[in-house]
Amino acid sequence: MATKVTTPKGFRDFLPQESSLRAFVLEKLRKSFEKFGFEPLETSAIEFAETLKGKYGEEEKLIYEFTDRGGRQIALRYDQTVPLARVVSQYPTLPSPFKRYQVQPVWRAENPQKGRFREFIQVDFDTVGTENCLADAEIVTTAVFSMKALGFKDFTVRVNDRSVFDGLSPETIRALDKLQKIGETGVIEQIKREGYDTAQAKALFKRVKNSSPTKRVGELFDLLENFKVEKDKYAFDPTLARGLDYYTGLIFELEIEGYSGGSVGGGGRYDDLTGIFGLPNVSGVGISFGIDRIFDVMNELNLFDSIGLTTSTTKVMLAHFGEDERNYCIGIASQLRYAGINTEIYPDVTKKIAKQFDYANKKQIPFVIVIGGDEMKSGDLALKNMSNGEQEKLKIDVIISKLK
Amino acid sequence: MATKVTTPKGFRDFLPQESSLRAFVLEKLRKSFEKFGFEPLETSAIEFAETLKGKYGEEEKLIYEFTDRGGRQIALRYDQTVPLARVVSQYPTLPSPFKRYQVQPVWRAENPQKGRFREFIQVDFDTVGTENCLADAEIVTTAVFSMKALGFKDFTVRVNDRSVFDGLSPETIRALDKLQKIGETGVIEQIKREGYDTAQAKALFKRVKNSSPTKRVGELFDLLENFKVEKDKYAFDPTLARGLDYYTGLIFELEIEGYSGGSVGGGGRYDDLTGIFGLPNVSGVGISFGIDRIFDVMNELNLFDSIGLTTSTTKVMLAHFGEDERNYCIGIASQLRYAGINTEIYPDVTKKIAKQFDYANKKQIPFVIVIGGDEMKSGDLALKNMSNGEQEKLKIDVIISKLK
Numbered sequence: 001m002a003t004k005v006t007t008p009k010g011f012r013d014f015l016p017q018e019s020s021l022r023a024f025v026l027e028k029l030r031k032s033f034e035k036f037g038f039e040p041l042e043t044s045a046i047e048f049a050e051t052l053k054g055k056y057g058e059e060e061k062l063i064y065e066f067t068d069r070g071g072r073q074i075a076l077r078y079d080q081t082v083p084l085a086r087v088v089s090q091y092p093t094l095p096s097p098f099k100r101y102q103v104q105p106v107w108r109a110e111n112p113q114k115g116r117f118r119e120f121i122q123v124d125f126d127t128v129g130t131e132n133c134l135a136d137a138e139i140v141t142t143a144v145f146s147m148k149a150l151g152f153k154d155f156t157v158r159v160n161d162r163s164v165f166d167g168l169s170p171e172t173i174r175a176l177d178k179l180q181k182i183g184e185t186g187v188i189e190q191i192k193r194e195g196y197d198t199a200q201a202k203a204l205f206k207r208v209k210n211s212s213p214t215k216r217v218g219e220l221f222d223l224l225e226n227f228k229v230e231k232d233k234y235a236f237d238p239t240l241a242r243g244l245d246y247y248t249g250l251i252f253e254l255e256i257e258g259y260s261g262g263s264v265g266g267g268g269r270y271d272d273l274t275g276i277f278g279l280p281n282v283s284g285v286g287i288s289f290g291i292d293r294i295f296d297v298m299n300e301l302n303l304f305d306s307i308g309l310t311t312s313t314t315k316v317m318l319a320h321f322g323e324d325e326r327n328y329c330i331g332i333a334s335q336l337r338y339a340g341i342n343t344e345i346y347p348d349v350t351k352k353i354a355k356q357f358d359y360a361n362k363k364q365i366p367f368v369i370v371i372g373g374d375e376m377k378s379g380d381l382a383l384k385n386m387s388n389g390e391q392e393k394l395k396i397d398v399i400i401s402k403l404k
Numbered sequence: 405m406a407t408k409v410t411t412p413k414g415f416r417d418f419l420p421q422e423s424s425l426r427a428f429v430l431e432k433l434r435k436s437f438e439k440f441g442f443e444p445l446e447t448s449a450i451e452f453a454e455t456l457k458g459k460y461g462e463e464e465k466l467i468y469e470f471t472d473r474g475g476r477q478i479a480l481r482y483d484q485t486v487p488l489a490r491v492v493s494q495y496p497t498l499p500s501p502f503k504r505y506q507v508q509p510v511w512r513a514e515n516p517q518k519g520r521f522r523e524f525i526q527v528d529f530d531t532v533g534t535e536n537c538l539a540d541a542e543i544v545t546t547a548v549f550s551m552k553a554l555g556f557k558d559f560t561v562r563v564n565d566r567s568v569f570d571g572l573s574p575e576t577i578r579a580l581d582k583l584q585k586i587g588e589t590g591v592i593e594q595i596k597r598e599g600y601d602t603a604q605a606k607a608l609f610k611r612v613k614n615s616s617p618t619k620r621v622g623e624l625f626d627l628l629e630n631f632k633v634e635k636d637k638y639a640f641d642p643t644l645a646r647g648l649d650y651y652t653g654l655i656f657e658l659e660i661e662g663y664s665g666g667s668v669g670g671g672g673r674y675d676d677l678t679g680i681f682g683l684p685n686v687s688g689v690g691i692s693f694g695i696d697r698i699f700d701v702m703n704e705l706n707l708f709d710s711i712g713l714t715t716s717t718t719k720v721m722l723a724h725f726g727e728d729e730r731n732y733c734i735g736i737a738s739q740l741r742y743a744g745i746n747t748e749i750y751p752d753v754t755k756k757i758a759k760q761f762d763y764a765n766k767k768q769i770p771f772v773i774v775i776g777g778d779e780m781k782s783g784d785l786a787l788k789n790m791s792n793g794e795q796e797k798l799k800i801d802v803i804i805s806k807l808k
Contacts, residue, residue, distance in 0.1 A: 005455075005494045005681045007448040008478055013491055016443035016504060023434075023444055030427075034717040035741045037748025039420035039767070040427055044411040045449075045509060045523055051409075066470035069513050074412055087417055090409045095766040097751060100420060105449060109473050119449055127751070134730065134751040145741070226734045277409045313438040326538065330630045337439045337549075344441030347501060347531070347538040362499040363443070 126286025530690025
């Protein structure tokens, strides 16, 4: 029987070049979150189905749910907010406020299409257990700090307050959320569907569009100024809506200038996150980054190049003319590795030098040292820069300080 | 309806203190693997069920398998070796040899018990596509280097060659694998069950036990000497068996002195890994670390303490006597954070100082700075060491250089 040699649709493998760039991005984000006192949390990939059900509205049908061998209904993690609510409810000894970040895959039975996958990493950071606006301001400051850490320059955190929508139906709020897609006419059409005539609907939309910043938005902006966040990095936008029903206060969306793929992150303040788990009156605020989109834009804007990231984690490869030379490489490799330089030895002793160079090129290893009999005698090693072809004869200690 | 506030049996959450120690261990391992030219690979958590079936022998019943909404039989990742084989077969443009490491969760419907979970992280590193013994030697050297990077001192890589068992049945090999559990008598009983009398069984066991190192073992040991791996870090053990059927050459097991929980890693050389995916004659060698056990031993041996790892990622918290002081903290926090120091501001302005200190203690934050009116006027900040209670009045730039 032939076995399928592919993943199901909507699922991906990340080969080394992509995987190491992604790891770099995630590590930068982790370090940024930790700078602001957020600590890592990991939750189980599998939850009881009932833990997830009744939490996601009509999206619930996208949960991966199944029966295990013991007859239990279980489900794969769908987001990181419901597991966070479970954790805060389950472990009463956690510090409060609880500041955590979480970087784990989630699974959704979506229709796979460009940029939409059935498995993807979510990156969330939240402060749960305080209503103080400092928490909101720190969430926004952390988001701005993180984006700068990744090399982004032109981006904005759009801010709104859900109270701007008081009296509007969830359907209208969802229509507003699609403003950039359906335009003003589309939003007004939706408002009319709720029993207003054209003039009323237009007036209602205009009222929303011309709303002034609320007191809470003012408080946030004062704190952001105190945090020294540059003024061009945030802006009040009364038409910002966010799709999810559970936001109750400030809401945020992160936009990168010149990127048409939509917002790369968003979030807001939610009340009563843990009520359904028996712990009432816990308010939280957080932002979630869309890592696939961030990765997309970084590629588009050549940010990986500009921060000097080669696409191989290996810095230098040792090539050789035969077994004695290969074994001589082992000593050289040890010196390089103990000096902290990622080093590879081409293992086979039967392959021509050209073949070994092909391998280094394929892996995009930036430097190759070629070891022949002369090099073994003199200790003068030929270091070849693979991007410009230049070659220098150098002693190993010079090579080490050069590559470090 | 009350919602269950727990994970299913055999599944775990990792709260911040444990999660950050685990992240530290995994990061050390990644960096070690990269030093030797291994690059990261990530595969899809969900595979077609047929990709996994027929690969794990009787363990197959432990695969988490289910039908998705489209009627496809899909399954959760069970190990990282079969996905590696799929990837090597699926992407013909990958460099060969392919040196990858992989750090992802796997799921097994095991009977949960002490130290055995239904979801756990596997840490694998393999070189696929060369039979050269240098690859085997580098795998062992990388394992030794990684263990030392984690602070381990007394450990051994036990080495054997599967050819020592030529002529023995898989059942006898599996009995040998349990030697430490069932003793010599247990192994001999098993051999007898295959039609030998007591004398024959004893002789057979003795023959295995007194086997000399094979030529390949000798070649490995020469290379390890060349790699300058200390001689007490590896040893030939003709009774080492390894449970899995697919090993065909050298096999390895990693043992830590004084730890009774079993080996913390193991692996070996396997031929024809990818044959079942239509790509014949691909030989590989690798080791897999058991991260839960490694984490256990590190706790047991206090290695986290000895490498100076505090259990909070946050270095300092700013406490305050009210809103003005809290807002003054924001500027101090920004200076600390931009200097690279993980800093937290206690957000609420209504909580007493004692309550703020409780919070810092709970999070095991090592330093607290208390801001009152005097501090705001003089800029002399009170830095309190939370482990010994000592307090010093210092300017912010002195604090920064102290905490860095």
